[in-house]
Amino acid sequence: MKEVAKKNEILVEAEGVSKKFCKDLKTSLWYGVKDIFANVGGNKKERVLRPKEFWAVKDINFQLRRGECLGLVGHNGAGKSTLLKMLNGLINPDAGKITMRGRVGALIELGAGFNPILTGRENIYNNGAILGFTRKEIEEKIEAIIDFAEIEEFIDMPVQHYSSGMKVRLGFGVAAQMEPDILIIDEVLAVGDLGFILKCFKTIDDILPNTAVVFVSHNMPMVSRVCTQIILMEKGQSKFQGTDVSKAIDLYYSRFSSNEKNEIFSDGSLSLEEADLLEAVNIEGVSTLKWGDDLKIHFKFKINKKLTSTPRFNIVLLDKEQRPVAILENNNKDSAISFSENSIEFIITHKEIQLSKGVYSINISVSKKIDGRHPLLRINNILSLQISHPEEVWQPFLLKSKFTEIN
Amino acid sequence: MGALKPMVKIYQKEQSLSFFKIIKESLQDIYASRFLSRQLAERDIKAQYRQSILGIFWAFVTPLATAFVWIFLRSSGTVEVTDTGIPYPLFAFTGTLLWSIIIESVNSPITSTNSSKSILSKINFPKEALIISGAYKVLFNSLFKFLLLLVFLFYFGVGFHPTLLLFPIGIVIMVFVGNTIGLLITPIGMLYNDVAKAIKFGFQFLMYVTPVVFAIPAKEGIMKTIMEWNPFTPLILTVRGLGVGNIPADLTYFWIVLGGCVPLFLIGLVFYRISIPIFVERLSA
Numbered sequence: 001m002k003e004v005a006k007k008n009e010i011l012v013e014a015e016g017v018s019k020k021f022c023k024d025l026k027t028s029l030w031y032g033v034k035d036i037f038a039n040v041g042g043n044k045k046e047r048v049l050r051p052k053e054f055w056a057v058k059d060i061n062f063q064l065r066r067g068e069c070l071g072l073v074g075h076n077g078a079g080k081s082t083l084l085k086m087l088n089g090l091i092n093p094d095a096g097k098i099t100m101r102g103r104v105g106a107l108i109e110l111g112a113g114f115n116p117i118l119t120g121r122e123n124i125y126n127n128g129a130i131l132g133f134t135r136k137e138i139e140e141k142i143e144a145i146i147d148f149a150e151i152e153e154f155i156d157m158p159v160q161h162y163s164s165g166m167k168v169r170l171g172f173g174v175a176a177q178m179e180p181d182i183l184i185i186d187e188v189l190a191v192g193d194l195g196f197i198l199k200c201f202k203t204i205d206d207i208l209p210n211t212a213v214v215f216v217s218h219n220m221p222m223v224s225r226v227c228t229q230i231i232l233m234e235k236g237q238s239k240f241q242g243t244d245v246s247k248a249i250d251l252y253y254s255r256f257s258s259n260e261k262n263e264i265f266s267d268g269s270l271s272l273e274e275a276d277l278l279e280a281v282n283i284e285g286v287s288t289l290k291w292g293d294d295l296k297i298h299f300k301f302k303i304n305k306k307l308t309s310t311p312r313f314n315i316v317l318l319d320k321e322q323r324p325v326a327i328l329e330n331n332n333k334d335s336a337i338s339f340s341e342n343s344i345e346f347i348i349t350h351k352e353i354q355l356s357k358g359v360y361s362i363n364i365s366v367s368k369k370i371d372g373r374h375p376l377l378r379i380n381n382i383l384s385l386q387i388s389h390p391e392e393v394w395q396p397f398l399l400k401s402k403f404t405e406i407n
Numbered sequence: 408m409g410a411l412k413p414m415v416k417i418y419q420k421e422q423s424l425s426f427f428k429i430i431k432e433s434l435q436d437i438y439a440s441r442f443l444s445r446q447l448a449e450r451d452i453k454a455q456y457r458q459s460i461l462g463i464f465w466a467f468v469t470p471l472a473t474a475f476v477w478i479f480l481r482s483s484g485t486v487e488v489t490d491t492g493i494p495y496p497l498f499a500f501t502g503t504l505l506w507s508i509i510i511e512s513v514n515s516p517i518t519s520t521n522s523s524k525s526i527l528s529k530i531n532f533p534k535e536a537l538i539i540s541g542a543y544k545v546l547f548n549s550l551f552k553f554l555l556l557l558v559f560l561f562y563f564g565v566g567f568h569p570t571l572l573l574f575p576i577g578i579v580i581m582v583f584v585g586n587t588i589g590l591l592i593t594p595i596g597m598l599y600n601d602v603a604k605a606i607k608f609g610f611q612f613l614m615y616v617t618p619v620v621f622a623i624p625a626k627e628g629i630m631k632t633i634m635e636w637n638p639f640t641p642l643i644l645t646v647r648g649l650g651v652g653n654i655p656a657d658l659t660y661f662w663i664v665l666g667g668c669v670p671l672f673l674i675g676l677v678f679y680r681i682s683i684p685i686f687v688e689r690l691s692a
Contacts, residue, residue: 021688029598032689036594036682047420089418089531091688097419104416109529113447117454129446130532 009101011182011212012064012087016096019057019082019236020049027052047094056082058236059096062229066181069213071227071245073220073252079236080216084108084184087214102181102212105131110171116160120151120170123159127174141177148199149173169196176203183213220249220321224394246392253320253359262380269305270344270366270377274298277385278347286359291389291398295350297362301377303342307368310339311376314365315348320358325396356398357389426677433535433676440533447519447536448543466548467555470503477503477620488621493651497563501647502619504552508578509639510610511548512585515541516679517596517603520686528687535676538590545582553578560650568652577646580665584642587668590675594682598689617643638664 022028031050035043049055057079064070072080085091086098088106113130114123124145128138146155149169151162159167185204204213208226217223223230223245230248232240234255240248261272278296280287289295297315315328328350331337337346361384368374389398437444456462477499480486491498519541520527520534527534553575560566596602614620616630617639624631634640641661648654655661 019688025689028689032598032682032685033595035685036678039681039685040678043420085528085687086418089416090528091684092418092420094420097417100414100416100418102414104531106530109526112526112530113450115450115454117457118450122450122453125446126450129443130526130530132443132532135442135446 008065010063010065011101012062012070012214013099014060014062014087014096015098017057017060017083017086017093017098018055018095019079019086019091020047020053020094021056021082022050022053024052055236057086057093057233060231060233060238062231062241064182064212064214064229066212067209068229069208069215069227071223071230071248072214072216072233073218073223073230073248074233074239075255078233080233081186082236083233084186084214084216088184100182103179104182104184105175105178105180106184106186107172107175108184108186110168110175112171114159114167114171117158119157120155120159120162121146124170124174127171128177131174131178133177137177145170145173145177148176150196165193165196172196172200172203176200180207180211183207183211185213186216187218220252221394224249246394250358261382264378264380265365265375266377267375269303269307270311271302271304272299272364272377272379272382273302273343274300275362275364275382277383280385283386283388286384286386288386288388289353291354291357291387292352292400295353295385296347297383298347299345299364301344301366303344309369310335310337311344311366311368313346313348314367316363316365317355317360318363319360319396322361324363325355325360352400353387354397354399355387356393356396357387357391358396359384359386361385429677429680430673433673433680436533437535437539440536440539443532444536444539444543447540448547451540451544452547463548463551466507466551467504470507470552471500473620474499474503489624491622492653493565494563497559497565497651498622498647499620500559501556501650502643504556505578505581505643505646506614506617506619508545508549508552508581509585509642512542512545512582513589513606513610514603515545515586516589516593517606519544520593520597520683524690527683534680534683538586538676538679542582542586545585546579549578549582556650565651570649570652570654574646574649577649581642581646583672584664584668587672587675590679591671593675594678594686597682597686613637613639619643 022031031053060083062070072083074080082091084106086093087100088104088108089100111123111127113126115126118126121142124142125135125138128141129135133141146152149166149172151166151170154162154166159170162170183204204226213226215223215227227245229243230241230245231238232248232251240251242248276298277287277289278298279294280289282288299313310331310333313331316324317326317328319325328348331346335346337344361381363378363380364382365378366376368376391398459465474496477486478496481488481495488495516538519537523537526532556574560571592602592606596606616633616637618634623634623640638660641655641658641664644655645658645661
C-alpha cells in the first residue's frame with residue numbers, strides 16, 4: 001500500500017472561497033434564472049454583490065492533510081453550513097477554489113432517501129444507493145449495518161414506526177460503512193442515546209487517522225477533543241484560524257458573554273443589593289483570579305419582609321456552557337452572617353480555587369430555612385469570573401498534585 | 408470504493424468547462440448511477456402501491472374517464488367528429504392513454520427533482536439519477552397502459568399485426584420526447600412554481616389541438632393547420648398507428664421531432680447539471 005507515503009498529502013484545500021446569498025426570495029429566484037443562463041455560457045466575470053445580496057462566506061483559506069481534523073465553529077448563521085455545502089460540492093463558490101482529493105463522505109443528514117412506508121431493510125438499500133454504494137457492496141455490508149444499528153428485531157418494520165433514535169442509528173450504520181478520505185461532519189450525532197453516541201465517536205476515532213475531517217459543532221469539549229486546527233467564523237469571515245484550538249474556543253465563548261443578571265424567582269422578601277468578587281483583578285472587563293487564589297465573594301441583601309431565621313444560601317459555579325461545575329458549602333447555624341432588621345451581609349470564602357483556566361459564572365439561590373425548602377430568591381449569573389493559568393485544559397478542574405518518588 | 412483513480416474534484420465559480428465536456432460527464436454519471444436510478448424508482452413505486460388498494464388503477468382513471476366522456480358525447484350525437492378510420496372507442500382509448508403517457512413524462516423530471524429537494528441540499532450524488540428514475544417510473548406505469556391497450560386492440564378486433572411489435576418502442580419514444588421537454592423546463596420550473604402550473608393548464612388545451620379524441624379535420628382551416636404543426640400530432644398518430652396497424656404514410660415530421668429531441672435532451676442535461684447547485688443555493692432548506 002502507498003498509504004504511508006500519502007500520509008502527508010493535502011486532501012482539502014480552500015483558496016479564497018466566498019459565497020454570496022440574497023436576502024430576498026423573489027430577487028434571489030430571478031438572479032437564479034440569470035445565473036443559469038450566464039453559467040451555461042461560461043460565467044468568468046468577477047462576481048460582485050448585486051442589490052440585496054451579502055457575503056455569506058468570505059475569503060476562507062485552509063489546507064487539511066490526512067489525519068488532521070478541522071473544527072469549524074461560530075454562531076448560528078456564521079456561514080459554517082454554507083462552507084460545508086461548498087466543500088461537499090452542493091453549491092459552487094462565487095469566488096475562489098476548493099480542491100478535494102479523494103472520496104468524500106458527508107455526515108450531514110443521516111438516513112437520506114429513507115421512505116417512511118418502506119421497511120428498514122429496504123431503506124438500507126435506498127440510503128446506501130444515495131451514498132454511492134453499489135448493490136453488491138450493500139449486500140455484503142447489510143449484516144454489519146444491522147448489527148451496528150442494533151435493530152435486528154425491527155429491520156422488516158416500516159421506518160415510520162421507528163423512534164427518531166432508531167432512524168438515526170440505522171442512518172449512521174449505513175454511513176459508517178463509507179471509507180472516505182475526507183469526512184464532513186455537521187452536528188448529526190445529537191439524537192440517539194448515550195450508548196449510541198459513544199459508539200459513533202468510536203467509529204469516528206477509528207477512521208480519523210486515515211481521513212481528513214471537517215467538523216462543525218457547537219459542542220466545544222468535543223471540538224477540543226478531536227480537532228487539530230480550527231476556524232472561528234463570524235459573519236462569513238474567519239475571525240480566528242490556527243492550531244491553537246483553545247484560544248479559538250475562548251474567543252467563541254467571549255462572543256456570548258453577557259453580564260446580565262437574571263432574576264429567576266423572587267417572593268419579594270429579599271433583594272440583592274451587592275455582590276462583589278473581592279481581591280480580583282479586572283482584566284478587559286472581567287474579574288480575574290489566578291489559579292490557586294482564594295475566592296471571596298461579598299454579598300449584601302436587603303430584607304423587604306420580616307424573616308424569622310437565617311435563610312440558606314446556595315452558591316453554584318457554572319462553566320461557559322452553563323453546566324454547573326461546583327457548589328460552595330451551604331451556611332449552617334455557626335456561619336458568621338450578619339443578620340439585622342433590614343439587611344443580611346456576609347463574605348463567603350473558598351480557599352485556593354482549583355478550577356481550570358476559563359470563564360465561570362455564579363448563580364445564587366436563597367431559601368427560607370436551613371433545610372432548603374421554600375425558595376425566596378434565585379438569581380442566575382450574578383457575577384462572572386475568570387481563572388487564569390498558563391496551562392489550558394478542557395476538564396473543569398486542575399487539581400493541585402504532587403508526584404513523589406518511591407524508594 | 409471501487410474507483411481506482413484518485414478522485415480530484417475542484418469546485419470554483421468559473422464554469423469554463425466546455426459544453427461537450429459537461430455532456431460527457433453527465434452521460435458518465437447516468438451510467439455510473441444506474442443502480443441509484445433503479446433503486447429510487449423501485450423505492451417510489453413500492454411506496455406508492457404499498458399505501459394503496461386500487462394501485463395501478465389510478466394511472467388509468469383520468470385517461471379512461473376522458474375517453475368515456477367523448478365516446479358518450481359522440482354516440483349521443485352531442486358532438487360530431489371527423490371519421491377516424493377505426494372504431495371510435497378504440498380511437499379515443501388509444502388517444503387518451505397515449506396522451507396520459509406524454510403528460511406524465513413531461514412532468515416527470517420536475518416532479519422527481521422537486522421531491523428530492525431535501526436530499527439535494529445535503530448529499531452530493533449524481534443528480535441525473537433523478538431524471539432516469541423518473542423515466543423508469545413513467546415506463547413502469549406505461550407498461551400497464553400498454554397491456555390495457557392490447558386488450559382494447561384485441562377486443563375491437565384489430566388483432567395481431569407485425570407493427571404491433573414496434574408499439575412498445577413507440578411508447579418509449581414518446582416517453583423520451585416527453586422527458587426532453589420536461590428536462591428543458593426543469594431548471595426554471597424548479598425555481599418558479601408557475602412553470603408546473605402553466606404546464607398542467609397548457610396541456611389541457613394542447614390535447615384538443617392534438618388528435619387525441621378526434622382526428623385532424625379534413626376541411627382546411629385554422630384547426631387543421633394548428634394540428635398539423637403541433638409536434639405532438641405526429642407522435643400520437645405514429646404510435647397509435649403502430650398499435651392499430653395504419654401508420655401514417657408520411658413520417659417526415661415524426662423523424663424531425665424525434666431527431667430534434669436528441670440534441671435537445673443533451674442540452675437539457677447540461678442546463679440541468681448547471682442549474683442544480685443554483686437551485687440548492689436558492690431554495691435549500
